[in-house]
Amino acid sequence: MSQKKKIVLVGNGMAGINTIEHMLKLAPNKFDMTVFGSEPYPNYNRIMLSSVLAGDSTVDDIVMNPYEWYEKHGITLYTGQTVTNIDTTKQTVTSDQGVQVPYDELILATGSNPFMLPLPGADKEGVIAFRNIQDCQTMIDASKKYKKAVVIGGGLLGLEAARGFINLGMQVDVVHICDHLMERQLDPTASKMLQEALEEQGMNFLLNKESAEILGEERVTGLSFRDGTSTEADLVVMAVGIRPNVELAQTSGIEVDRGIVVNDVLETNQPHVFAVGECAQHRETVYGLVAPLYEQSAVLAKRLADVETEPYEGSVVDTKLKVSGVDVFSGGEFIDTDETKAIRVHDEFSGIYKKVLIKDNQVVGTVLFGDTKEGSRIMKLVRDQVEVSQQDMNALLTGSQGNNSTAPTGLGTEHMDNADIICGCNGVSKGDICQAIQEQGLSTVEEVKNVTKASRSCGGCRPLVSEILEHTLGDQYTGSEGKEPICACTDYSHEEVVEAIREKQLTYVKEVMNVLEWKNEEGCSKCRPALNYYLGVVDPVAYSDDHTSRFVNERMHANIQKDGTYSVVPRIYGGVTTPEDLKKIAEVALKYEIPTVKLTGGQRIDLLGVQKENLTEVWEDLGMRSGHAYGKALRTVKTCVGDTYCRFGTADAMGMGIRMEKRFEGLNTPHKVKMSVSGCPRNCAESGIKDLGVVAIDGGWELYVGGNGGVKIRVGDLLATVKTEDELIEYAEAFLQYYRETARYLERTAQWVERMGLEHVQAVIEDDEQRQALCQRMVTALSVHSDPWQKAIEDKQVQKDLYEVIDAKA
Amino acid sequence: MSVTNEQPYLIEIGPVDELPQNTGKTVRVQGYEVALFKLSNGDVRAIENRCPHKGGVLAEGIVSGEYVFCPMHDQKISLSSGHVQPPDTGCVTTYPVVITDHKIYIDSRPLSKEVCE
Numbered sequence: 020m021s022q023k024k025k026i027v028l029v030g031n032g033m034a035g036i037n038t039i040e041h042m043l044k045l046a047p048n049k050f051d052m053t054v055f056g057s058e059p060y061p062n063y064n065r066i067m068l069s070s071v072l073a074g075d076s077t078v079d080d081i082v083m084n085p086y087e088w089y090e091k092h093g094i095t096l097y098t099g100q101t102v103t104n105i106d107t108t109k110q111t112v113t114s115d116q117g118v119q120v121p122y123d124e125l126i127l128a129t130g131s132n133p134f135m136l137p138l139p140g141a142d143k144e145g146v147i148a149f150r151n152i153q154d155c156q157t158m159i160d161a162s163k164k165y166k167k168a169v170v171i172g173g174g175l176l177g178l179e180a181a182r183g184f185i186n187l188g189m190q191v192d193v194v195h196i197c198d199h200l201m202e203r204q205l206d207p208t209a210s211k212m213l214q215e216a217l218e219e220q221g222m223n224f225l226l227n228k229e230s231a232e233i234l235g236e237e238r239v240t241g242l243s244f245r246d247g248t249s250t251e252a253d254l255v256v257m258a259v260g261i262r263p264n265v266e267l268a269q270t271s272g273i274e275v276d277r278g279i280v281v282n283d284v285l286e287t288n289q290p291h292v293f294a295v296g297e298c299a300q301h302r303e304t305v306y307g308l309v310a311p312l313y314e315q316s317a318v319l320a321k322r323l324a325d326v327e328t329e330p331y332e333g334s335v336v337d338t339k340l341k342v343s344g345v346d347v348f349s350g351g352e353f354i355d356t357d358e359t360k361a362i363r364v365h366d367e368f369s370g371i372y373k374k375v376l377i378k379d380n381q382v383v384g385t386v387l388f389g390d391t392k393e394g395s396r397i398m399k400l401v402r403d404q405v406e407v408s409q410q411d412m413n414a415l416l417t418g419s420q421g422n423n424s425t426a427p428t429g430l431g432t433e434h435m436d437n438a439d440i441i442c443g444c445n446g447v448s449k450g451d452i453c454q455a456i457q458e459q460g461l462s463t464v465e466e467v468k469n470v471t472k473a474s475r476s477c478g479g480c481r482p483l484v485s486e487i488l489e490h491t492l493g494d495q496y497t498g499s500e501g502k503e504p505i506c507a508c509t510d511y512s513h514e515e516v517v518e519a520i521r522e523k524q525l526t527y528v529k530e531v532m533n534v535l536e537w538k539n540e541e542g543c544s545k546c547r548p549a550l551n552y553y554l555g556v557v558d559p560v561a562y563s564d565d566h567t568s569r570f571v572n573e574r575m576h577a578n579i580q581k582d583g584t585y586s587v588v589p590r591i592y593g594g595v596t597t598p599e600d601l602k603k604i605a606e607v608a609l610k611y612e613i614p615t616v617k618l619t620g621g622q623r624i625d626l627l628g629v630q631k632e633n634l635t636e637v638w639e640d641l642g643m644r645s646g647h648a649y650g651k652a653l654r655t656v657k658t659c660v661g662d663t664y665c666r667f668g669t670a671d672a673m674g675m676g677i678r679m680e681k682r683f684e685g686l687n688t689p690h691k692v693k694m695s696v697s698g699c700p701r702n703c704a705e706s707g708i709k710d711l712g713v714v715a716i717d718g719g720w721e722l723y724v725g726g727n728g729g730v731k732i733r734v735g736d737l738l739a740t741v742k743t744e745d746e747l748i749e750y751a752e753a754f755l756q757y758y759r760e761t762a763r764y765l766e767r768t769a770q771w772v773e774r775m776g777l778e779h780v781q782a783v784i785e786d787d788e789q790r791q792a793l794c795q796r797m798v799t800a801l802s803v804h805s806d807p808w809q810k811a812i813e814d815k816q817v818q819k820d821l822y823e824v825i826d827a828k829a
Numbered sequence: 830m831s832v833t834n835e836q837p838y839l840i841e842i843g844p845v846d847e848l849p850q851n852t853g854k855t856v857r858v859q860g861y862e863v864a865l866f867k868l869s870n871g872d873v874r875a876i877e878n879r880c881p882h883k884g885g886v887l888a889e890g891i892v893s894g895e896y897v898f899c900p901m902h903d904q905k906i907s908l909s910s911g912h913v914q915p916p917d918t919g920c921v922t923t924y925p926v927v928i929t930d931h932k933i934y935i936d937s938r939p940l941s942k943e944v945c946e
């Protein structure tokens with residue numbers, strides 16, 4: 020009987036768990052593993068903490084390996100326990116709670132601790148670091164009670180923390196000892212641009228300031244500086260650096276310098292004891308970034324699994340700032356010297372700055388601001404010490420707009436090693452991706468994302484993934500921008516499917532899947548809603564909607580919430596309501612004990628927390644029409660008060676908004692559609708960021724299209740200027756119908772206008788014949804609309820099938 | 830009725846004809862929520878009505894063959910094994926379904942114990 024090798028990992032963070040993951044892949048069932056973690060969580064992605072603080076993710080979202088993962092692999096996990104002793108002779112570790120575990124091989128991945136400045140008053144309440152989930156939570160909690168935060172440190176972490184505070188609605192000062200930000204990653208030009216961009220977001224910078232004392236009684240009230248000045252603070256976050264956590268190693272007789280000293284296979288001076296990640300010091304260097312940590316763990320895993328490996332020889336690091344609205348990348352050498360020459364692009368109008376430093380025809384480093392997508396590619400050249408011509412470099416900096424992946428030869432992913440990490444967020448290597456492509460026959464970035472998790476978090480590596488696909492598949496690669504299949508169930512693109520529906524006169528979802536030989540007989544959650552939509556657009560009168568192919572919100576005609584309750588938004592045309600309706604809404608909220616009543620971003624009232632089985636009764640009692648707040652449909656027409664009340668108004672914005680909302684109510688569209696009407700160029704209804712925004716001008720109306728205030732903000736383009744209300748409706752109809760007919764399902768007008776080109780859309784809409792034809796088809800589409808809430812109230816079968824909850828007696 | 834007398838762990842849900850096809854139905858049993866599905870081929874499946882990821886209500890997911898797509902974050906879950914499909918992980922409790930005299934019964938025994946590995 021073969022005895023399993025006992026592996027003990029101290030530190031439940033990214034470096035340690037990544038090592039374990041590799042080992043499980045290399046030699047499954049060969050190890051008996053135990054993991055100790057001081058934090059009370061399973062393994063999570065520390066890099067994404069700033070995104071939790073920014074409110075973009077929750078703690079659950081950043082968990083990389085849930086408890087089930089440990090169970091599934093038979094790993095014993097002790098969370099909330101700190102290992103306090105290692106006996107390297109007996110080969111055991113002991114925790115602060117007295118748990119003792121023997122090991123054959125021990126991995127130390129104790130990470131690092133934030134460095135706290137030893138300022139007077141640093142022990143006051145409200146002085147914290149930004150390092151773990153607990154810190155993150157403290158900051159979020161503080162934002163509910165306090166107004167003013169001060170972040171000490173204008174480096175990467177400090178700026179991410181500061182951005183988080185702004186998202187939390189706090190004022191924030193960033194205190195920095197140098198005169199420019201991120202001085203260890205950026206040159207003065209990029210740094211200045213960064214500062215300006217962040218100031219625009221509301222950050223206040225106190226540069227050249229050395230902190231002297233933290234003020235306050237029990238809790239912090241301010242921070243004073245050596246120059247005699249001071250600033251108020253309800254919370255002080257120190258983000259001035261990290262220190263390898265070496266205490267355990269030190270007390271256990273393992274050699275420690277700044278970090279735990281390791282050799283090229285990550286071995287310490289004690290036999291059977293290894294160290295990896297931020298706690299380790301390799302060839303005099305301690306790393307505090309994710310890429311080197313993954314490179315180390317790959318080597319260590321192979322070493323422990325007895326798989327042959329190249330030694331770890333150190334990493335060339337790069338840095339990316341994760342702050343919304345600001346793209347910064349830097350790596351390698353970034354300050355010009357006598358020995359370097361630089362290729363520079365500096366566009367002060369677009370806020371783009373790119374610099375690549377070259378020494379003896381080799382790229383040695385880069386700083387990118389505003390457009391960072393070539394970052395990984397340039398760093399690859401740095402790491403591989405590739406000789407490049409100036410032509411190559413110019414192409415690299417200026418040649419690529421958008422996502423094309425026509426990289427100059429010699430600069431692409433084909434030169435990467437299989438062990439090179441492509442996706443830093445999820446630790447996916449080039450080899451993982453190639454293997455998945457070959458073994459599972461993947462052909463699109465979406466598929467690679469689903470199988471390997473690469474590009475699933477921040478998405479920064481998407482161009483690289485696309486390039487790997489291209490190289491791996493060769494001629495079979497159809498390109499991610501050109502022809503993209505609807506989903507993994509088919510090779511047909513959206514356009515081809517619509518064409519087939521028209522040509523072959525297909526009339527229901529299953530038929531489309533049959534005739535076009537879907538690989539997955541019953542389709543999936545991506546293609547079925549798309550097919551249902553296309554069928555409805557091609558023949559709105561004959562097609563009967565397939566509610567089983569609808570996303571829950573559109574099937575139930577209410578928004579599902581995370582706890583399984585629903586939210587109900589009644590239609591309030593143009594955002595104009597009456598005291599009677601308000602009263603009715605209030606009475607319904609009371610009667611059904613609806614916990615939250617909220618105004619939506621589109622000027623409507625949202626009743627949140629309605630039980631599924633109460634939905635139809637709520638609708639019946641409201642006696643209003645559905646606001647379609649859940650639909651790929653017209654959502655709302657936001658309005659200002661216009662000339663009815665406003666002293667600046669030039670037109671009846673409310674009246675026009677109501678007319679438009681009544682006109683397009685319930686229209687199925689490829690994605691949600693938001694509109695607005697502003698009564699004068701002051702544009703109080705924010706018409707520049709709507710799918711269709713209308714602005715009244717003296718003697719007419721301007722129509723703006725393709726605007727978006729969502730994830731990717733886009734200012735709408737002026738489509739046309741018209742004179743009368745009737746013309747306005749006509750143009751809006753034609754525009755919407757053209758969008759309905761030619762957009763891919765789930766493509767917002769913003770992306771669609773960019774793909775089609777504004778001039779093309781304008782040409783179609785301004786052509787009298789085409790415009791009339793589009794309007795005609797729109798009239799047909801609108802003719803079949805009926806209010807879904809009313810239908811549910813009247814149809815007992817619908818109530819039973821969709822809204823009933825069965826109470827089964829045991 | 831004879832069924833439940835002989836097999837006390839079977840819980841009667843209702844007539845199989847009344848179950849809509851390819852749309853989940855929420856059933857409350859002993860304080861648990863079960864999602865009931867009638868597939869395209871007529872088979873009936875019962876699984877726990879919470880996804881292991883964020884507690885999504887699976888009864889409201891899009892049903893495709895033997896799978897349901899969680900309405901919260903689109904994870905794909907097998908209705909027969911309860912396993913969440915890769916790259917996501919996790920497992921949902923499944924309940925055996927018995928159909929006798931056109932009536933659906935759920936085997937309640939897994940209610941009291943976790944059947945996921």
